[in-house]
Amino acid sequence: xxxxxxxxxxxxxxxxxxxxxxxxxxxxxxxxxxxxxxxxxxxxxxxxxxxxxxxxxxxxxxxxxxxxxxxxxxxxxxxxxxxxxxxxxxxxxxxxxxxxxxxxxxxxxxxxxxxxxxxxxxxxxxxxxxxxxxxxxxxxxxxxxxxxxxxxxxxxxxxxxxxxxxxxxxxxxxxxxxxxxxxxxxxxxxxxxxxxxxxxxxxxxxxxxxxxxxxxxxxxxxxxxxxxxxxxxxxxxxxxxxxxxxxxxxx
Amino acid sequence: xxxxxxxxxxxxxxxxxxxxxxxxxxxxxxxxxxxxxxxxxxxxxxxxxxxxxxxxxxxxxxxxxxxxxxxxxxxxxxxxxxxxxxxxxxxxxxxxxxxxxxxxxxxxxxxxxxxxxxxxxxxxxxxxxxxxxxxxxxxxxxxxxxxxxxxxxxxxxxxxxxxxxxxxxxxxxxxxxxxxxxxxxxxxxxxxxxxxxxxxxxxxxxxxxxxxxxxxxxxxxxxxxxxxxxxxxxxxxxxxxxxxxxxxxxxxxxxxxxxxxxxxxxxxxxxxxxxxxxxxxxxxxxxxxxxxxxxxxxxxxxxxxxx
Amino acid sequence: xxxxxxxxxxxxxxxxxxxxxxxxxxxxxxxxxxxxxxxxxxxxxxxxxxxxxxxxxxxxxxxxxxxxxxxxxxxxxxxxxxxxxxxxxxxxxxxxxxxxxxxxxxxxxxxxxxxxxxxxxxxxxxxxxxxxxxxxxxxxxxxxxxxxxxxxxxxxxxxxxxxxxxxxxxxxxxxxxxxxxxxxxxxxxxxxxxxxxxxxxxxxxxxxxxxxxxxxxxxxxxxxxxxxxxxxxxxxxxxxxxxxxxxxxxxxxxxxxxxxxxxxxxxxxxxxxxxxxxxxxxxxxxxx
Numbered sequence: 033x034x035x036x037x038x039x040x041x042x043x044x045x046x047x048x049x050x051x052x053x054x055x056x057x058x059x060x061x062x063x064x065x066x067x068x069x070x071x072x073x074x075x076x077x078x079x080x081x082x083x084x085x086x087x088x089x090x091x092x093x094x095x096x097x098x099x100x101x102x103x104x105x106x107x108x109x110x111x112x113x114x115x116x117x118x119x120x121x122x123x124x125x126x127x128x129x130x131x132x133x134x135x136x137x138x139x140x141x142x143x144x145x146x147x148x149x150x151x152x153x154x155x156x157x158x159x160x161x162x163x164x165x166x167x168x169x170x171x172x173x174x175x176x177x178x179x180x181x182x183x184x185x186x187x188x189x190x191x192x193x194x195x196x197x198x199x200x201x202x203x204x205x206x207x208x209x210x211x212x213x214x215x216x217x218x219x220x221x222x223x224x225x226x227x228x229x230x231x232x233x234x235x236x237x238x239x240x241x242x243x244x245x246x247x248x249x250x251x252x253x254x255x256x257x258x259x260x261x262x263x264x265x266x267x268x269x270x271x272x273x274x275x276x277x278x279x280x281x282x283x
Numbered sequence: 284x285x286x287x288x289x290x291x292x293x294x295x296x297x298x299x300x301x302x303x304x305x306x307x308x309x310x311x312x313x314x315x316x317x318x319x320x321x322x323x324x325x326x327x328x329x330x331x332x333x334x335x336x337x338x339x340x341x342x343x344x345x346x347x348x349x350x351x352x353x354x355x356x357x358x359x360x361x362x363x364x365x366x367x368x369x370x371x372x373x374x375x376x377x378x379x380x381x382x383x384x385x386x387x388x389x390x391x392x393x394x395x396x397x398x399x400x401x402x403x404x405x406x407x408x409x410x411x412x413x414x415x416x417x418x419x420x421x422x423x424x425x426x427x428x429x430x431x432x433x434x435x436x437x438x439x440x441x442x443x444x445x446x447x448x449x450x451x452x453x454x455x456x457x458x459x460x461x462x463x464x465x466x467x468x469x470x471x472x473x474x475x476x477x478x479x480x481x482x483x484x485x486x487x488x489x490x491x492x493x494x495x496x497x498x499x500x501x502x503x504x505x506x507x508x509x510x511x512x513x514x515x516x517x518x519x520x521x522x523x524x525x526x527x528x529x530x531x532x533x534x535x536x537x538x539x540x541x542x543x544x545x546x547x548x549x550x551x552x553x554x555x556x557x558x559x560x561x562x563x564x565x566x567x568x569x570x571x572x573x574x575x576x577x578x579x580x581x582x583x584x585x586x587x588x589x590x
Numbered sequence: 591x592x593x594x595x596x597x598x599x600x601x602x603x604x605x606x607x608x609x610x611x612x613x614x615x616x617x618x619x620x621x622x623x624x625x626x627x628x629x630x631x632x633x634x635x636x637x638x639x640x641x642x643x644x645x646x647x648x649x650x651x652x653x654x655x656x657x658x659x660x661x662x663x664x665x666x667x668x669x670x671x672x673x674x675x676x677x678x679x680x681x682x683x684x685x686x687x688x689x690x691x692x693x694x695x696x697x698x699x700x701x702x703x704x705x706x707x708x709x710x711x712x713x714x715x716x717x718x719x720x721x722x723x724x725x726x727x728x729x730x731x732x733x734x735x736x737x738x739x740x741x742x743x744x745x746x747x748x749x750x751x752x753x754x755x756x757x758x759x760x761x762x763x764x765x766x767x768x769x770x771x772x773x774x775x776x777x778x779x780x781x782x783x784x785x786x787x788x789x790x791x792x793x794x795x796x797x798x799x800x801x802x803x804x805x806x807x808x809x810x811x812x813x814x815x816x817x818x819x820x821x822x823x824x825x826x827x828x829x830x831x832x833x834x835x836x837x838x839x840x841x842x843x844x845x846x847x848x849x850x851x852x853x854x855x856x857x858x859x860x861x862x863x864x865x866x867x868x869x870x871x872x873x874x875x876x877x878x
Contacts, residue, residue: 103469185471554697
């Protein structure tokens with residue numbers, strides 16, 4: 033069952049066309065990996081899905097509803113949450129308070145009390161491993177802490193769909209494993225559908241149910257991870273050289 | 284209970300001072316006035332991160348509505364409250380227009396509001412234009428400086444309780460999030476416009492009532508006297524001085540500011556603004572968290588009292 | 591009336607150019623701009639009184655002084671505030687500094703209104719009569735703007751400034767010393783303010799006092815926003831627009847009963863500001 037349907041979205045910025053008619057489908061309960069070289073439009077696509085940028089043409093359909101014109105905060109309340117590639121914590125608020133913002137404004141906006149929110153916040157901090165730091169100001173966290181806070185804050189909105197933008201970037205290998213297991217837990221225990229933008233190839237191929245490849249604003253491939261690694265077009269895009277790509281794929 | 288201690292102490296001191304003599308009453312009156320306008324500005328500026336240079340407009344509107352109603356024979360106390368409501372309504376209108384502006388644009392736009400309002404009244408010859416409305420005969424019998432001062436005290440207490448409640452409420456968290464990172468707040472579900480407008484309206488209610496009090500005190504409402512950019516600036520200064528975003532901040536700020544002002548008036552008359560200007564520059568560069576910030580860092584034990 | 595408006599508008603534009611430049615280069619709203627205008631006017635005044643230089647001849651002096659003070663202010667104050675987490679720091683600091691400076695001027699030179707008497711007669715032409723001093727000031731304006739064009743587009747430092755406006759990170763990678771460029775940008779903006787102030791004195795020969803900057807600062811904001819904050823030429827466009835409106839408004843408003851034209855005109859200016867901010871916040875010449 034399709035949870036999110038991106039239909040032929042085009043996005044231009046002045047002279048640059050970041051997205052040239054991208055369509056994709058995310059099925060409920062799956063982890064979709066979104067990969068592609070830098071500048072291929074991955075983050076722009078996420079921005080369009082979350083409502084930060086309105087598309088120049090095309091539609092975004094979520095749970096069967098056309099949300100193309102919906103403002104970002106309403107999309108969040110409908111269950112779409114995101115993390116930012118470079119973490120954007122609410123610096124002068126504590127870790128706990130950061131979570132409170134998304135919990136109180138998320139899916140249960142207006143229906144959840146401050147006390148209930150606090151309980152939920154502490155549960156989520158447990159899941160991402162930030163419990164000990166809950167009263168520290170967000171600006172005092174290190175890189176790994178911030179990444180986890182991004183994740184926690186997105187979880188706070190109690191989403192059905194989470195868009196993770198390079199949440200593994202800058203982490204050490206052991207931190208990456210930890211993060212991956214947290215993400216798996218999120219999908220398995222809370223039944224959240226996930227779209228992951230990632231550069232870490234082994235991580236993406238490892239965890240994704242299906243993969244979509246973007247290049248220069250267009251989708252050039254999609255399918256299961258095994259199929260993508262065998263796809264010449266994808267290899268070419270990454271190596272920049274068709275010969276090399278063919279050699280790589282044939283091995 | 285510990286969180287309230289500081290506030291209770293301060294209010295007690297103020298009441299005690301006000302009973303000493305009429306001279307002290309004056310000082311307490313003015314200090315409380317500054318407190319009310321700063322605390323109310325703090326709702327928008329401290330929590331929401333929006334620098335409203337036009338805060339004084341709300342005082343002016345409150346004063347004018349008060350005057351117009353009193354002249355019609357309405358009780359001054361009721362008129363004050365209606366003045367506050369009117370201010371809030373105007374805040375709603377202005378807010379819908381200006382709150383979508385980003386930081387510095389908002390500051391510039393609101394800075395223009397005060398003179399714009401003044402020119403509107405004088406140029407449009409509204410409510411007596413430059414000559415204003417004289418209230419002397421309507422109010423002279425009802426005038427009681429003690430009542431006016433204690434009304435201000437009451438207002439301050441109300442705002443204190445309101446902001447205390449707000450800091451741990453959905454609105455408070457949302458505003459602070461908007462202040463920290465607007466876009467990240469949006470994608471976390473915060474309805475920016477609604478939160479800001481509510482904060483704006485709340486911040487206008489109290490100066491509106493205070494405007495009525497000012498009018499009551501001076502008996503003559505004129506553009507020159509009730510629409511004064513100085514109040515906007517003093518409010519912003521006090522919020523920064525005391526600690527933007529804290530509940531205790533504006534209160535301490537007002538006390539320190541008033542004390543400093545009196546001191547300067549006695550020893551360096553004529554140079555006050557110069558010294559204040561330089562002080563603000565130093566404040567911003569070295570102690571952006573204000574007095575509450577400095578005290579919290581220096582004396583960790585005080586942290587609980589200084590929210 | 592059209593002519594008059596354009597002439598005044600050009601000077602307004604020049605006075606605002608500095609503001610636009612500083613905003614574009616470092617996203618700083620320099621509230622001290624008001625006091626720079628006043629100081630520029632005072633420079634011209636004292637040059638006239640003490641040395642006998644007419645305001646146009648003393649322009650280089652004004653510009654140099656402005657540049658120096660701008661540099662000083664940048665290195666002492668502005669640079670460290672650029673990194674503070676609160677975006678309003680520079681705003682508040684320059685605002686406070688401005689107030690302090692105005693008061694300083696009051697202490698040094700008293701709040702009395704002063705003026706210069708520099709009159710060279712009047713050009714008369716059918717329905718038009720313009721004081722020659724205005725024409726000279728206008729010409730100076732145009733010349734200075736042309737000079738600015740050269741500086742910004744033909745010199746290395748000018749190109750650096752434009753590069754930094756566009757993308758300071760990229761500029762740094764290309765070898766541009768960003769800090770120095772920002773300093774020059776700020777100083778240039780200050781110099782322009784001083785020069786603008788001197789020229790304003792020509793138009794307002796008897797209105798010099800420590801607080802005059804504030805009146806013009808508000809106009810400058812209207813101009814800057816209408817013209818487009820990041821673009822120095824936007825100041826020119828905005829200035830012309832405001833100049834024309836200021837001339838036209840009193841006449842038009844006179845037709846509306848119950849309205850006091852002279853006081854209402856500034857209100858019209860603010861109205862325009864609000865409308866522009868709502869409909870097209872980037873102004874006429876926009877910014878990225």
